[in-house]
Amino acid sequence: MEQDETIQNECGKTIMAINDTMDILGGKWKISIIACLCYSSMRYSEILKKVRGISGKVLSRELKELEINGLIIRKVLNEGPIAVEYSISDYGKSLKELTLTIADWGLNHRQFVIKGMAK
Amino acid sequence: MEQDETIQNECGKTIMAINDTMDILGGKWKISIIACLCYSSMRYSEILKKVRGISGKVLSRELKELEINGLIIRKVLNEGPIAVEYSISDYGKSLKELTLTIADWGLNHRQFVIKGMAK
Numbered sequence: 045m046e047q048d049e050t051i052q053n054e055c056g057k058t059i060m061a062i063n064d065t066m067d068i069l070g071g072k073w074k075i076s077i078i079a080c081l082c083y084s085s086m087r088y089s090e091i092l093k094k095v096r097g098i099s100g101k102v103l104s105r106e107l108k109e110l111e112i113n114g115l116i117i118r119k120v121l122n123e124g125p126i127a128v129e130y131s132i133s134d135y136g137k138s139l140k141e142l143t144l145t146i147a148d149w150g151l152n153h154r155q156f157v158i159k160g161m162a163k
Numbered sequence: 164m165e166q167d168e169t170i171q172n173e174c175g176k177t178i179m180a181i182n183d184t185m186d187i188l189g190g191k192w193k194i195s196i197i198a199c200l201c202y203s204s205m206r207y208s209e210i211l212k213k214v215r216g217i218s219g220k221v222l223s224r225e226l227k228e229l230e231i232n233g234l235i236i237r238k239v240l241n242e243g244p245i246a247v248e249y250s251i252s253d254y255g256k257s258l259k260e261l262t263l264t265i266a267d268w269g270l271n272h273r274q275f276v277i278k279g280m281a282k
Contacts, residue, residue: 055202055213059195061269062262068272072189076178083174094174135275138268143181145264149257150183156254 068113069139073098073106078136079143081116085131115139187232188258192217192225197255198262200235204250234258 069075076095080086086094092103107130110116115136121127188194195214199205205213211222226249229235234255240246 051202055199058198058202058262058266059213059215061266061273062195062198064269064273065265066191066194066269070191072185075185076181079177079181080174083170083177094178096178138271142264142268143177145261146184147177147180149261150180150185152257153187154180154183 065142068115071106073102074110075143075146077103077106077110078115078132078139079147081130081132082137082140082143085129087121088128088130091130110136184261187234190225192221193229194262194265196222196225196229197234197251197258198266200249200251201256201259201262204248206240207247207249210249229255 069078073095077091080091080094088103088107091107092098092100095103098106107116107118111118115133117131117133119129119131121129188197192214196210199210199213207222207226210226211217211219214222217225226235226237230237233252236250236252238248238250240248
């Protein structure tokens with residue numbers, strides 16, 4: 045019974061922690077944007093191309109929210125045509141393992157589905 | 164330039180894999196439900212209590228989708244009042260690391276925010 049209670053408490057704590065993460069990374073796109081910027085800094089137009097299916101309006105909103113939460117850095121480049129570059133912040137880098145774990149599972153899942161269909 | 168291209172390709176593959184995962188686990192609740200069932204099998208009413216804020220209608224839909232994707236198992240218990248128990252499938256267990264990685268980041272983030280506010 046006591047052990048049951050410990051498990052229940054741990055479960056509750058884990059769910060609370062997952063909610064905390066998803067409050068920051070929730071929605072369809074943020075994890076992809078972070079994963080992108082973990083590879084290299086990119087201009088707005090490059091991210092728009094990489095994260096297929098996202099609209100310009102939604103990308104702007106997502107970038108703004110990630111910037112407010114200190115996960116990415118926005119920099120206006122002083123070059124000919126005005127361009128904005130986004131890079132991952134030191135704090136944002138703490139998400140690298142998370143993005144790779146999520147990507148790994150997706151890769152395995154694709155294999156799993158392909159194998160299932162081949163049966 | 165060649166290295167640049169390799170990075171770009173890897174970035175594209177990672178984003179595709181993340182999309183594959185999020186197609187299965189997207190939305191606000193599924194990761195929490197999976198995390199819950201990784202601790203122990205639970206009845207519908209228990210999950211409803213654990214995953215705070217979810218409505219009965221949404222929980223039913225989420226459970227159905229997770230069942231269709233082979234991540235959880237639904238079992239009708241032959242006891243007095245009819246009850247339904249959900250448990251994690253062997254395949255669903257492959258998500259345990261992912262849920263814990265997400266929870267870990269949430270725990271650290273909470274500490275980070277608290278420290279920031281204390282400054």
